[in-house]
């Protein structure tokens with residue numbers, strides 16, 4: 001049982017000041033990215049709260065007790081020790097509030113109010129907040145720094161209660177020092193799989209490593225693998241069709257090897273951004289009438305104007321590591337500062353000035369097009385009607401005339417539709433819709449397209465239309 005109060009990231013180094021009624025920024029997730037963002041925000045003189053659902057800051061690094069050499073300037077030091085220092089640093093920053101063991105239950109966003117964060121667990125009053133019990137935390141900006149979670153592909157990582165026989169990367173890291181030597185299967189071909197293969201074989205395990213593609217690990221790991229012939233290798237092999245935990249082991253079934261028995265299986269097939277907070281954000285934005293971000297949620301200007309930013313592994317970056325997470329935290333803090341600057345200068349909030357979604361509508365556009373697979377359709381053009389909506393996303397509200405060169409000219413949209421439909425004969429309506437979507441989506445500033453093409457005279461008694469939607473709506 002972990003004594004949360006005894007952990008460096010969970011126990012305040014200094015007494016925390018009461019939370020202000022409105023924070024400049026709230027950060028969901030207290031890993032390296034969240035800590036880095038908090039540190040910069042506090043040093044920029046902004047008020048910030050880090051909301052961490054675990055018992056301590058940088059808890060994700062606690063199991064990483066081995067010597068690492070990815071972090072520049074800190075070779076041979078464990079990430080667990082590095083994480084302790086990040087946590088203590090953030091704890092000591094005036095202006096930074098640390099709320100551990102807190103989950104976000106619900107989020108709201110409104111242009112005038114910013115973000116409202118409803119927390120589970122102990123009430124804010126218990127944290128010294130200067131707020132009535134159960135009142136949501138309010139923040140002008142929100143940073144998602146919720147990290148990633150291992151992928152659990154269904155046939156390989158059976159759902160349900162954990163039994164310890166089939167593990168993901170985090171479960172393996174937590175237990176690998178104490179696993180009794182036995183037959184061990186590692187599914188994966190990246191750094192994590194190879195490093196574990198080397199580590200576990202050195203501890204007396206009979207290791208098989210199995211990857212659907214060729215090995216993708218760092219050269220020095222592959223050289224070490226080459227020097228260990230005892231590790232069975234199955235590169236570029238279709239993965240098992242079933243992994244079935246049993247009382248005394250795991251049955252692994254595959255086309256290439258039939259049924260095999262292992263003592264343990266580790267599924268090391270990558271990670272995906274942790275979805276919990278992103279789902280709450282999406283829900284809040286949908287309710288506010290704003291098109292929600294897709295997962296992985298990357299920085300986009302249309303969310304920046306709402307005071308919404310992302311940092312670290314949560315952004316689904318190509319190479320997740322502590323160093324990139326720290327850098328992301330700095331970038332997010334600077335983005336928050338830039339977002340808040342107009343507010344501080346008493347201007348209307350950017351969100352108010354820019355949450356004006358604009359859509360160009362072209363309705364009832366009729367002309368002849370060479371379209372269709374029927375004989376008579378090949379003889380010449382037939383009348384069609386095109387209805388289109390072109391989503392330009394959030395725009396700055398302009399209350400006086402501006403140069404036409406600064407906006408997307410709807411005459412151009414109309415001409416592109418006619419040109420695309422008449423340039424050549426197209427057999428299928430579906431293909432014509434695809435061509436139109438592709439061409440319109442390439443226009444500057446366009447984030448989504450809805451299009452409907454109607455054959456007006458294909459039948460004497462009805463019209464036929466197909467519509468398509470792509471991009472963001």
Ligand SMILES: Cc1cc2nc3c(=O)[nH]c(=O)nc-3n(C[C@H](O)[C@H](O)[C@H](O)COP(=O)(O)OP(=O)(O)OC[C@H]3O[C@@H](n4cnc5c(N)ncnc54)[C@H](O)[C@@H]3O)c2cc1C
Nearest residue numbers: 029031032033053060068146147276312313320321322325
């Ligand atoms: C087995 C393993 C080995 C690794 N080895 C290395 C290495 O040697 N060197 C290296 O640089 N990197 C390594 N990494 C990667 C490194 O740990 C991550 O890239 C880094 O921690 C990312 O930081 P982050 O802040 O983006 O996310 P995380 O460290 O994952 O932090 C996210 C935090 O958000 C919290 N959270 C999530 N959802 C919510 C929510 N809804 N509400 C509140 N809190 C929430 C989580 O509890 C967590 O504390 C390793 C990772 C693993 C899994």
